Amino acid sequence: MDQVTTLRRSADMQNSVAQGAEPVDFATLTDQPAFVALLEAIRARRDDIQTLRHVPRDIIDLMKAARIFRSATPTKFGGDAMAPHHFLKMVEKVGEADGSSAWVAAFGSANTYIAALPEEAQAVIYADGPDQVYAGGLYPLQEAERVEGGWKVSGRWKFASGCMGADWIGVGIIGNDAVVKASEGLPPEVLMAVAPACEIEIIETWDVMGMQGTGSHDTQVKDRFFADMWTCKRGTPGIFDEPLYRYPPLAYQAQVHAACNLGLARAALDLATEMSGGAKLMPGAPRLASRAYFRTGLAEGEAKLRAARAFYYEMAEKAWDELMAGDEVSLETNNLMRLSASHAARAAADTIQTCYRIVGMAAIAETHRMQRILRDCLVVTQHAALNDLTFEHAGAVLAGMPAPAGYP
16 A cells, blocks of 8 residues: 555544544644655655646645645535635645645635535535545636537636646636626626546646746636536635635635745745854855844844734634634625735745845855745735735725725
């Protein structure tokens, strides 16, 4: 029996105990051999992931064994339907090992999207077990033709992160009545259409300055039929009555990406600390640890990261508490969730840039880990769920103005 099979069987045994008992949490999972093995493998394969431009299947299998991809699977199908603040800590921990791996692991949350599909479709998806990997590049939206029983679709989509290791892939479509609706001032109905990954063409286009290993390639279909059971409205809550599927999906998307930067910032601070007593390039120059600017930068970075992280998890936990009390997440909480995620991503990136600056010339090497951390973190802050527009919208809500369309 190979290592992955052994670890996965261990996870299945844990899950059988977890169902109907205490909810699965971060501390329980990260102490397990499967999660420890995952982190060790990622650290050993960082360069391979960068070169391949995607997380390889054997690492995806270890993520499955560590329960990354059942975190958002409904309990009906053997999943954990995990509280987001626990899952986010798992992503953050992976981010300490590698940014691209954390980004792909973050899509363990994406099964909240397919939880909106009809139950008959989900039964097919989870027929082989709860550890299913979903990837989706839903934009740009492609016009689809309505036909009997479903949709006929052709088009190409961007940014399908993790598609090289996915079991299922989603694409974004709008009906061929979109032009008519637009002329009437009505927004088009955005649908997500899902298919087995083997039936979606992947076009390798991912050549970027950071997060190179996420494999966020283009996807394409030509004249493909999607039955109605394989489509759902974009952003619709899951059909099962579990708190996770009432958690604000856009906020969760922002949070999982921000978690990558929190992990990267911790890695940068730890790396800077490791370098503080190292060899000196210039004869007679003091060690980094002996330099006032290094010590100040290290302390400021530590404080900035911990403060941003505290705000970030405070809001994730508050949202969950509201759901567990039987309420919907309030506008105030949802807004602060978005703000705290964008702030965490930015504060983490600022911390990483400080670390890059204070460690000196060694970090400019293409292969130096600090440079890779720097490039990865800058990609995170560019994501649409975390960019500067979030601060503008959050400020509007804080000022008592109406929430902008589509926000939070």
